[in-house]
Structure formats: C-alpha cells, structure tokens
Amino acid sequence: MPKPPRIPYADKIVHFGFYFSYTTLFVLSFGKETRWIQPIKKVYLWALVTALLLGATMEILQGLLTTTRSADSIDMLFNTFGTIVALIFIARYKELFK
Numbered sequence: 001m002p003k004p005p006r007i008p009y010a011d012k013i014v015h016f017g018f019y020f021s022y023t024t025l026f027v028l029s030f031g032k033e034t035r036w037i038q039p040i041k042k043v044y045l046w047a048l049v050t051a052l053l054l055g056a057t058m059e060i061l062q063g064l065l066t067t068t069r070s071a072d073s074i075d076m077l078f079n080t081f082g083t084i085v086a087l088i089f090i091a092r093y094k095e096l097f098k
Contacts, residue, residue, distance in 0.1 A: 012078045019055065019082030020089075023047045027090050044087050055079035 063071030
C-alpha cells in the first residue's frame, strides 16, 4: 500500500488551527457570559494569557515528561500566532458574533 503524501509543516498548521479555535471559542463563550461584568478587552486579554500559558505548559511538559516528544519553540510561535490572528479576526468581525 502506498504511503499518503506528506504535508510539510502539517503540525504547525494544526497548532495554529487549535489555538485559533481555542481563542475564538474562549472569547465567544466568556464574552457573552461576562459582558455585563467586564469589558470585552479584558476577555481578549484573558484569552491571550490562558492560551499562552496553556501552550507554554504543554511544550515544557512534553520536553520534561516524555521520551517520544520534545519541546519546540516554533510550536509556541504558531500557538501564539493562532491566538493573535483569532483575536484580530474577532475584533474585526465582531458583528458576526453577536
């Protein structure tokens, strides 16, 4: 059976997509639930902080606790990129999410 074609940097695309999705869902969930308590900018900040902490923790734990995985700073870069792009997207197209 032939091997499927290899997609270059597929794991980076997955990192970007996961953190884009995580951030979007975070803002949509907490933005609606807390809009009467706090401004949306605080929700954006919390989304950024939690995404960065989650990504950093996962990468550090991969490097420390496993023998089959390694920590990768480029993965963290794509995690951060996905988060920032999601925040920009939501801020730009906030009318779609009301």
